[in-house]
Amino acid sequence: MNPQMLHLRIKNTYLSAQCNRLRGRRGHGKATVAVGHSILVAAYYILERNVPYAGLGGDWFIRRDSQDRHVKKLVSQLKDLGYEVTIAHAA
Numbered sequence: 408m409n410p411q412m413l414h415l416r417i418k419n420t421y422l423s424a425q426c427n428r429l430r431g432r433r434g435h436g437k438a439t440v441a442v443g444h445s446i447l448v449a450a451y452y453i454l455e456r457n458v459p460y461a462g463l464g465g466d467w468f469i470r471r472d473s474q475d476r477h478v479k480k481l482v483s484q485l486k487d488l489g490y491e492v493t494i495a496h497a498a
Contacts, residue, residue: 419465422446428468 422442429438453460464470469477482492 421463421465421467424465424468 422445425445426438426442429441433441449460452458472480478494482494485492
């Protein structure tokens, strides 16, 4: 393996999205442990099934829910911040 590859940091992955999501609710330490657990589980299944790793992508937590649910969540967040929100579909 190329030594430079060991220091490669890739953003916008499922694991980075999971860490960022959990860090806000649980804290840095617990988020790090949770991501480590996800890596361990993925490694187990990769080795057991002899398949290459296929990441879900950094936008997985947005894509897994319907668009309407995502819009409802964002509207709710804006209302909690004190904004009045009206939603209309773009033409």
